[in-house]
Amino acid sequence: MDLTLKVWRQDGPGEPGEFKEYEAKGISADSSFLEMLDFVNERLVEAGEEPIEFDHDCREGICGTCGVMINGHPHGDQKGTATCQLHMRKFNDGDRIVIEPWRATGMPVIRDLIVDRSPLDRIIEAGGYVSVNTGGTPDANLIPIPQMAAESSMDAASCIGCAACIAACPNSAGQLFTSAKLAHLNLLPQGQPERYERTVAMVDKMEEFFGSCTNHAECEEACPKSISIDNIAFMNRDYIAGKFKDRRKAGQS
Amino acid sequence: MTTLDAKVPEGPIQDKWTNHRFDIKLVNPANKRKYDVIIIGTGLAGASAAATMGELGYNVKVFTYHDSPRRAHSIAAQGGINAAKNYPNDGDSIYRLFYDTVKGGDYRSREANVYRLAEVSNEIIDQCTAQGVPFAREYSGLLDNRSFGGAQVSRTFYARGQTGQQLLLGAYQALARQVGLGNVTLFNRSEMLEVVLHEGRAVGVVVRDLVTGEITSHSAHAVVLATGGYSNVFFLSTNAMACNTTAIWRAYRKGALFSNPCFTQIHPTCIPVHDEFQSKLTLMSESLRNDGRIWVPVDPDETRAANDIPEEERDYYLERIYPSFGNLAPRDVASRAAMRMIDENKGVGPLKNGVYLDFADAIGRLGKDVIEARYGNLFEMYERITDEDPYEVPMRIYPAPHYTMGGLWVDYNLMTTVPGLYAIGEANFSDHGANRLGASALMQGLADGYFVLPYTIADYLADYLNVAPVPTDHEAFQATEEEVRSRIDKLLSINGSRTVDSFHRELGRIMIDECGLARTKSGLEKALRDIPALREEFWKDVKVTGTDDSYNSELAKAARVADFFELAELMCRDALEREESCGGHFRVEHQTEEGEAKRDDINQAHSSAWEWKGLSVPPEHHKEALDFEYVALAQRSYK
Numbered sequence: 066m067d068l069t070l071k072v073w074r075q076d077g078p079g080e081p082g083e084f085k086e087y088e089a090k091g092i093s094a095d096s097s098f099l100e101m102l103d104f105v106n107e108r109l110v111e112a113g114e115e116p117i118e119f120d121h122d123c124r125e126g127i128c129g130t131c132g133v134m135i136n137g138h139p140h141g142d143q144k145g146t147a148t149c150q151l152h153m154r155k156f157n158d159g160d161r162i163v164i165e166p167w168r169a170t171g172m173p174v175i176r177d178l179i180v181d182r183s184p185l186d187r188i189i190e191a192g193g194y195v196s197v198n199t200g201g202t203p204d205a206n207l208i209p210i211p212q213m214a215a216e217s218s219m220d221a222a223s224c225i226g227c228a229a230c231i232a233a234c235p236n237s238a239g240q241l242f243t244s245a246k247l248a249h250l251n252l253l254p255q256g257q258p259e260r261y262e263r264t265v266a267m268v269d270k271m272e273e274f275f276g277s278c279t280n281h282a283e284c285e286e287a288c289p290k291s292i293s294i295d296n297i298a299f300m301n302r303d304y305i306a307g308k309f310k311d312r313r314k315a316g317q318s
Numbered sequence: 319m320t321t322l323d324a325k326v327p328e329g330p331i332q333d334k335w336t337n338h339r340f341d342i343k344l345v346n347p348a349n350k351r352k353y354d355v356i357i358i359g360t361g362l363a364g365a366s367a368a369a370t371m372g373e374l375g376y377n378v379k380v381f382t383y384h385d386s387p388r389r390a391h392s393i394a395a396q397g398g399i400n401a402a403k404n405y406p407n408d409g410d411s412i413y414r415l416f417y418d419t420v421k422g423g424d425y426r427s428r429e430a431n432v433y434r435l436a437e438v439s440n441e442i443i444d445q446c447t448a449q450g451v452p453f454a455r456e457y458s459g460l461l462d463n464r465s466f467g468g469a470q471v472s473r474t475f476y477a478r479g480q481t482g483q484q485l486l487l488g489a490y491q492a493l494a495r496q497v498g499l500g501n502v503t504l505f506n507r508s509e510m511l512e513v514v515l516h517e518g519r520a521v522g523v524v525v526r527d528l529v530t531g532e533i534t535s536h537s538a539h540a541v542v543l544a545t546g547g548y549s550n551v552f553f554l555s556t557n558a559m560a561c562n563t564t565a566i567w568r569a570y571r572k573g574a575l576f577s578n579p580c581f582t583q584i585h586p587t588c589i590p591v592h593d594e595f596q597s598k599l600t601l602m603s604e605s606l607r608n609d610g611r612i613w614v615p616v617d618p619d620e621t622r623a624a625n626d627i628p629e630e631e632r633d634y635y636l637e638r639i640y641p642s643f644g645n646l647a648p649r650d651v652a653s654r655a656a657m658r659m660i661d662e663n664k665g666v667g668p669l670k671n672g673v674y675l676d677f678a679d680a681i682g683r684l685g686k687d688v689i690e691a692r693y694g695n696l697f698e699m700y701e702r703i704t705d706e707d708p709y710e711v712p713m714r715i716y717p718a719p720h721y722t723m724g725g726l727w728v729d730y731n732l733m734t735t736v737p738g739l740y741a742i743g744e745a746n747f748s749d750h751g752a753n754r755l756g757a758s759a760l761m762q763g764l765a766d767g768y769f770v771l772p773y774t775i776a777d778y779l780a781d782y783l784n785v786a787p788v789p790t791d792h793e794a795f796q797a798t799e800e801e802v803r804s805r806i807d808k809l810l811s812i813n814g815s816r817t818v819d820s821f822h823r824e825l826g827r828i829m830i831d832e833c834g835l836a837r838t839k840s841g842l843e844k845a846l847r848d849i850p851a852l853r854e855e856f857w858k859d860v861k862v863t864g865t866d867d868s869y870n871s872e873l874a875k876a877a878r879v880a881d882f883f884e885l886a887e888l889m890c891r892d893a894l895e896r897e898e899s900c901g902g903h904f905r906v907e908h909q910t911e912e913g914e915a916k917r918d919d920i921n922q923a924h925s926s927a928w929e930w931k932g933l934s935v936p937p938e939h940h941k942e943a944l945d946f947e948y949v950a951l952a953q954r955s956y957k
C-alpha cells in the first residue's frame with residue numbers, strides 16, 4: 066500500500082519543531098506500524114537524510130517504550146493496542162497519517178517523536194513499592210490471597226508505563242498511571258502497611274509534574290492495556306483517607 | 319596466559335553454598351558505604367542486584383540505555399519462573415530441579431552452580447511474593463503452578479502470560495525505592511561502551527549519554543555487567559530490538575574470557591516470518607505447550623485448511639516420537655523436530671514455514687474460558703500479528719533465536735577472569751549448559767541479583783577497604799574515552815552507501831544459515847570467510863547519518879552491529895571447534911541414527927573459554943573441564 070505521512074520533526078529539547086511530509090510506498094499490509102516507519106527510515110538514510118527518531122524496543126506491546134499520536138489518537142485508534150502492535154492492515158491504501166509525539170508539559174520532546182517520561186520513574190520512587198529488603202521473607206504460601214484480589218491487582222499491574230494516558234488527557238493528568246500502581250499494591254495484603262503513606266506520597270509527587278483529573282476518561286480509552294478508571298476512584302478514596310492523620314497512624318481505613 | 323579457576327567450594331554439593339558463605343570475606347555494614355559499585359543493566363539481574371546492594375549500604379551507580387529501568391528486555395518474558403517449592407506435592411525437590419537443569423543443559427554446565435541455583439529458587443518466590451508480585455493463585459488463595467518443557471513436575475510460577483513483566487516490576491520497584499532513598503544513582507538513556515582496566519583490574523566504565531552524546535567516565539571498586547543476551551546477532555530473534563552484545567564484547571576485548579558463544583537457543587514456538595520487512599520475531603510462550611498439541615499434515619502436498627484435515631491425516635510428531643514428554647519435550651529437541659518436518663516439506667502456512675499448535679482439544683475439554691484465562695493475552699497478540707483467531711484455527715509456529723546460554727565466563731563467585739568485573743543474568747555463561755530449560759532464565763537472573771552476587775562480591779571488595787577508586791582523570795580513563803571517541807568518529811566519517819540494517823540483515827542471514835539450528839563443518843568454515851569480509855565492507859561502506867551530539871539511534875545501532883560482527887565470528891569458531899552435538903548446538907556430523915544430538919563426553923565434556931588476541935588473530939582456546947559427580951552422564955532421552 067502507498068501512504069503519505071505527516072510527521073513531527075524536532076531536533077532537540079526546546080527547539081522549534083515542524084511537520085514534514087513523507088511518502089511511504091510499497092508498504093506490506095502485514096507490517097506493523099513501526100516496521101512501516103523502519104522502512105521509511107531506511108529510505109531516508111539511503112538518501113542521506115536523518116531518520117525519524119521514535120522510541121521502541123520489545124515490539125510486543127509489553128515494554129511500554131513505544132508510543133506516538135496517530136491521527137490524534139495515542140497509539141492509534143485500535144482499542145487496547147500499543148503502537149508496536151498496530152498493523153498496517155488497519156489502514157487503507159492512499160491514507161494520510163499524522164504522526165506526533167506525546168504532548169504534555171511534564172514530558173518534553175527529546176527529539177522528533179521521543180519524549181522524556183522520567184517523571185513516571187519519580188512517581189514510583191516516591192512510594193510505588195513494598196518496603197521489603199532482600200532476604201528473610203516468609204514462605205510465599207503463608208499469605209493466601211483470594212484469587213479475585215490477586216486478579217484485580219494483576220489487572221492494574223498490567224500497566225506498561227507508556228504514558229498514553231497522559232498524552233490522551235486534555236489536562237495532561239497522570240492519574241491513570243499513578244492509580245494503576247496504587248491499585249496493584251493497595252489491593253494486596255503485602256501493600257497494606259504502607260497503603261496510605263504510599264498513596265499520599267505518590268499523588269503529591271504526581272502533582273509536581275502533571276495536571277488535574279476532571280473525569281474525561283480519555284485515558285481509559287487510550288490505554289493499550291485497557292486499565293480501568295475505577296482505579297482512580299480507588300486512589301482518590303485512599304488519598305482522602307490518608308489525609309486523616311489518625312487513620313494513617315492506625316494503618317486502617 | 320589466563321588460567322581458569324572456577325573456585326568451586328569443597329564439600330558435598332548440598333553444603334557448598336552454605337560453607338562458601340561462611341568462608342568468604344565479609345564487608346561489615348558500616349564499611350559498605352565506603353565502596354562504589356557500578357552495575358550495567360536493569361533487567362531482572364541488574365535491577366535485583368542494584369536494589370539489594372543499595373539496601374546493604376553500598377554506593378551503587380546503575381546504568382541502562384533504556385529510558386526507564388522497567389523497559390529492560392526481561393519485561394517481555396511470558397511463561398514463568400521455576401522453583402523447587404513442591405507446592406503441588408508432585409515429587410519435586412531442590413535435587414530434582416538441579417538434576418533436570420543439568421540434564422536439560424545436556425551436561426555442559428557446572429554442577430555446583432546449578433545446585434546453588436536450585437537451592438535459592440525457593441527464596442526467590444518468597445521474595446517476589448513479599449514485594450507484591452501478583453502471581454497466579456488457585457481458588458484457595460495459594461499459589462498456582464504449571465509445567466514447562468523438560469520437566470515432569472509442575473514447578474513454574476506465573477503471572478498470566480506476563481511473568482517477566484511482573485517480576486521485573488518487582489525488582490524495578492525495589493530499585494526505585496533505593497533510588498528514592500539516595501543509595502542508588504540511576505543513569506537512564508546511558509550506554510556503556512567500554513570497561514576501564516587499571517593494573518589488570520576493572521576500575522570503571524566509559525558511558526555515552528544517548529540524548530546529548532556526551533562521553534563520561536565513572537569509577538568504582540567493582541563493575542557488574544547485567545546486560546542480557548546476544549540473540550540479535552541473528553538479526554531476527556525474539557529479543558527486543560536494542561538487545562546487543564556491546565557490554566560483554568568490550569569486556570571480552572579487555573581480557574574477560576567468553577565462554578561457549580555457540581550455545582544459543584532456538585525456541586520452538588514463535589510466529590513464523592511473514593515477509594522480508596519483518597523487524598523481529600514474536601515468541602508464543604512455551605507454556606502454550608501445556609495445552610496445545612503440535613502437528614503437521616501427513617501429506618507434504620496437503621492443501622486443505624487445518625480444520626478440514628481429518629485426525630488420521632495429522633502427524634502429532636512430538637507425541638509420536640517422544641511419548642513420555644510429548645508436547646513438552648525440551649526446546650532444542652522440539653525445535654529440531656519442527657525443522658525436520660519442514661525439511662520434509664510438511665510445513666504449513668503460506669510460506670510453508672510453520673507447524674500447527676492446536677488448542678481445539680483443550681478448548682473442547684476445558685472450555686474456551688479456561689483457555690482464555692490461561693493464555694488470553696498471548697492469543698490476542700497472535701491475532702494482532704497474524705490476523706487469525708487461534709480459538710478457531712490452530713496457531714502456526716516456527717523455531718526462532720531466543721536465548722543465549724553462552725556469555726562471559728564466570729567463576730563460582732560470578733566474577734569474570736578480570737578481577738573486579740562480574741557478569742550476571744543472561745550475560746554470563748553459567749548454569750544452563752548447552753540448552754536452557756523454560757522458566758529458568760528468570761530464576762537465574764534473580765538468583766544472581768538477589769541472592770548470589772551481593773554476597774560473593776564482598777569477597778573481592780574486602781581487600782580494597784579504604785582504597786579510593788581510581789579517579790576518572792587518571793590516564794586509564796582518559797585513554798579509554800579516547801578509544802570510544804575515535805570509534806564513534808570513525809563510524810560517522812565513513813559515509814558509505816549501505817544502511818546499518820542492511821549489514822545487520824546480511825549478517826543475520828549468514829548466522830541463521832550456518833550457525834543456527836543445524837551446523838556443519840563446511841558451512842561454518844564458509845561463514846568464517848564471509849563474516850570478516852562483510853565486516854570489512856561494513857567499516858568501508860556503512861552509512862551513518864546525523865551527528866554525535868544529539869539523539870542518534872543510527873549511530874547507537876551502528877556501534878552495536880559492529881560488535882555483532884566480531885561476536886559472530888567467535889560463535890562460528892566455537893561451533894566449529896566443538897566436535898559434538900549437544901543441546902542447542904547441533905553439528906550435523908554428530909547425530910544418532912534417529913537424528914538426535916550425539917555428545918562426545920570423552921573429548922568435549924568442557925566449557926570452552928576464549929581469550930581475545932586481536933582482530934585478525936585467532937583467539938586462544940581455554941577449557942574448563944566439567945566433572946559430573948552427582949548427575950550421571952547419560953544420553954538424554956525424552957522418549
Ligand SMILES: Cc1cc2nc3c(=O)[nH]c(=O)nc-3n(C[C@H](O)[C@H](O)[C@H](O)COP(=O)(O)OP(=O)(O)OC[C@H]3O[C@@H](n4cnc5c(N)ncnc54)[C@H](O)[C@@H]3O)c2cc1C
Nearest residue numbers: 359360361362363392397398510546743744757758759760
Ligand atoms: C520473548 C521472551 C520470552 C521469555 N520468556 C521467558 C520465560 O517465560 N521464563 C524465563 O525464565 N525466561 C524467559 N525468557 C528469557 C529471559 O527473559 C531473559 O533471559 C532474562 O530476562 C534476561 O535478563 P537479564 O537481566 O540478564 O537481561 P535483560 O533483561 O536483557 O536486561 C539487560 C539490561 O542491560 C542494559 N544494557 C545492556 N547493554 C548495555 C550497555 N552497553 N549499556 C547500558 N546498559 C546496557 C539494558 O538497558 C537492560 O537494562 C524470555 C525471553 C524472551 C526473549
Ligand code: FES
Nearest residue numbers: 122124129131149
Ligand atoms: S515497543 Fe514495547 S510496548 Fe511497543
